Amino acid sequence: MSDQQVFAGALLAAEPSCPPGLTAWNGSDPGRRFAIYRNNVVVSLIDALADTYPVTQELVGEEFFRAMARLFIQANPPRSRMLAFYGDRLADFIEGFPPAAAVSYLADVARLEMLRVSAYHAADAVPLTPAEIAPLLEDEAALPTARIGLHPSLKVLFSRHAVVSLWAAHQTTDVTRALAAVDSDVAEVALVLRVGLDVEISRIAAGAAVFITGLEQGIAFGRAAEQALAADDAFDLAATLGLLIRGGAITTMIIPRSATS
Amino acid sequence: MNAHASSVPKTVGATCGLPARGGVGLKPEHFREVLSTKPDIGFFEIHAENYMVDGGPFHHYLGRIRERYPLSIHGVGLSIGGESPLDADHLDQLARLLDRYQPESFSEHLAWASHGEVFLNDLLPLPYHAATLARVCDHVDQVQNRLRHRMLLENPATYVEFAASTMAETEFIAEVVLRTGCGLLLDVNNVYVACVNHHRNPCAYIDSLPPDAVGQIHLAGFARDVDAAGDSLLIDSHGAPVAQAVWDLYRYALDRLGPLPTLIERDNDIPSFPVLLAEAHQAERLMRDAVANAAATPAAANSSCGVGA
Numbered sequence: 001m002s003d004q005q006v007f008a009g010a011l012l013a014a015e016p017s018c019p020p021g022l023t024a025w026n027g028s029d030p031g032r033r034f035a036i037y038r039n040n041v042v043v044s045l046i047d048a049l050a051d052t053y054p055v056t057q058e059l060v061g062e063e064f065f066r067a068m069a070r071l072f073i074q075a076n077p078p079r080s081r082m083l084a085f086y087g088d089r090l091a092d093f094i095e096g097f098p099p100a101a102a103v104s105y106l107a108d109v110a111r112l113e114m115l116r117v118s119a120y121h122a123a124d125a126v127p128l129t130p131a132e133i134a135p136l137l138e139d140e141a142a143l144p145t146a147r148i149g150l151h152p153s154l155k156v157l158f159s160r161h162a163v164v165s166l167w168a169a170h171q172t173t174d175v176t177r178a179l180a181a182v183d184s185d186v187a188e189v190a191l192v193l194r195v196g197l198d199v200e201i202s203r204i205a206a207g208a209a210v211f212i213t214g215l216e217q218g219i220a221f222g223r224a225a226e227q228a229l230a231a232d233d234a235f236d237l238a239a240t241l242g243l244l245i246r247g248g249a250i251t252t253m254i255i256p257r258s259a260t261s
Numbered sequence: 262m263n264a265h266a267s268s269v270p271k272t273v274g275a276t277c278g279l280p281a282r283g284g285v286g287l288k289p290e291h292f293r294e295v296l297s298t299k300p301d302i303g304f305f306e307i308h309a310e311n312y313m314v315d316g317g318p319f320h321h322y323l324g325r326i327r328e329r330y331p332l333s334i335h336g337v338g339l340s341i342g343g344e345s346p347l348d349a350d351h352l353d354q355l356a357r358l359l360d361r362y363q364p365e366s367f368s369e370h371l372a373w374a375s376h377g378e379v380f381l382n383d384l385l386p387l388p389y390h391a392a393t394l395a396r397v398c399d400h401v402d403q404v405q406n407r408l409r410h411r412m413l414l415e416n417p418a419t420y421v422e423f424a425a426s427t428m429a430e431t432e433f434i435a436e437v438v439l440r441t442g443c444g445l446l447l448d449v450n451n452v453y454v455a456c457v458n459h460h461r462n463p464c465a466y467i468d469s470l471p472p473d474a475v476g477q478i479h480l481a482g483f484a485r486d487v488d489a490a491g492d493s494l495l496i497d498s499h500g501a502p503v504a505q506a507v508w509d510l511y512r513y514a515l516d517r518l519g520p521l522p523t524l525i526e527r528d529n530d531i532p533s534f535p536v537l538l539a540e541a542h543q544a545e546r547l548m549r550d551a552v553a554n555a556a557a558t559p560a561a562a563n564s565s566c567g568v569g570a
């Protein structure tokens with residue numbers, strides 16, 4: 001093993017150890033000095049995870065979160081030199097982490113928080129204005145064939161838990177009171193979207209979620225609407241379009257040439 | 262000038278493009294305030310890796326702030342002192358960032374931060390000997406050629422030394438400068454921290470570096486600890502105001518080097534913007550004092566070292 005491989009291994013090892021060949025001017029045990037590096041590495045990465053996952057941390061408490069984060073880091077050290085998206089596998093780790101099993105919704109809240117960070121840093125795209133979209137929506141013959149391009153920040157998260165309500169409760173000043181009103185076992189779908197410079201998280205109906213997911217996958221407008229209605233007979237196409245247009249989520253709208261003739 | 266130095270690409274931005282004034286690190290929590298209050302400050306600095314994202318508020322605000330202020334881009338992830346080859350993708354991303362923002366200065370560290378595929382998110386120490394010297398010079402050459410930008414190399418804050426070292430850190434750094442033509446980022450806090458930790462004279466450390474190579478100065482705060490023998494061990498925390506001993510050493514450096522672009526670094530426990538701005542202005546006052554002293558008494562450059570380690 002190379003020197004740096006040994007050094008790196010000792011930095012991330014669960015048990016403290018000190019690589020060979022280190023010295024101190026006063027002949028003192030270099031292990032104590034090496035521990036500064038161990039601490040810097042692990043604490044800076046725990047802090048990075050805490051920045052990304054504030055609600056996840058609040059749900060289990062700081063002490064539990066930091067202990068869990070330490071184990072995650074030892075098993076999943078960063079593979080990228082930019083840390084903005086470090087920990088994108090934390091939700092999967094939580095699902096396989098028995099001490100967190102009692103908080104059944106924790107992994108989905110973590111997924112939502114990572115989507116929020118992804119949306120914050122997602123590529124910019126200029127939304128179509130309502131005036132640009134209106135004539136296309138009025139073209140009833142061509143509209144079903146239209147392909148809608150959505151903003152790069154837009155993501156949909158399906159959860160068996162009340163993931164949006166739980167997250168929203170933690171944005172309030174009286175979290176305990178807000179949480180008391182949430183039934184965590186109610187399934188919810190989250191829409192994550194950067195509107196201007198701010199990431200918005202909202203709860204959307206199941207039909208809207210199927211419609212938007214269909215558009216994301218490149219399915220034609222008409223087919224996506226049919227799928228949404230099949231999944232949810234309360235699907236409200238006009239309301240869903242209004243939500244997307246107001247949020248600046250529609251960036252392109254292409255009607256295939258064959259349909260325009 | 263030797264053969265290596267002459268091979269450095271003549272660059273777009275000369276590294277001395279930053280004004281000899283105080284600057285601060287640009288923090289997301291200060292974006293709006295900077296744009297609305299337009300503070301009187303010499304430059305802003307960003308960490309390159311934080312801006313390797315596709316879009317959103319970071320680029321929105323940096324673009325607007327960069328239009329008004331000189332910019333220093335400081336890398337923390339290149340791992341120039343690493344045994345592994347430089348990460349070509351990372352270098353490409355850096356090149357794109359420099360191309361987009363055209364900074365007046367680009368700097369990186371004499372340290373390593375990753376091994377194999379794992380990124381350790383800390384500036385880790387290396388032994389100083391012929392083999393590591395050759396490797397660091399090779400990496401600096403690669404960076405300067407790819408970025409078409411002369412880089413500044415920052416002296417590290419370290420907590421351990423290596424039995425394998427055959428050169429002093431300053432000797433190693435001076436040799437890298439000579440062989441690659443890179444400049445130096447003199448981190449005065451790191452000098453102080455390393456000299457306390459290794460029982461050296463910080464003024465002698467500064468005197469051992471090639472003065473003409475220094476293109477920028479960093480100042481920051483440290484935390485205190487002790488080693489296994491109970492001796493002082495300082496930690497480069499970037500989480501406190503600049504300590505008086507570091508201001509004193511800065512004054513010593515200014516007497517030797519003249520005024521230089523000076524960054525106040527703060528990455529933890531970030532205070533309100535005016536607090537950072539006040540530290541940048543303090544650096545500018547000391548620069549003016551140094552110029553005035555030099556004019557009044559040319560012998561000031563021989564002032565004694567008032568900073569003990």
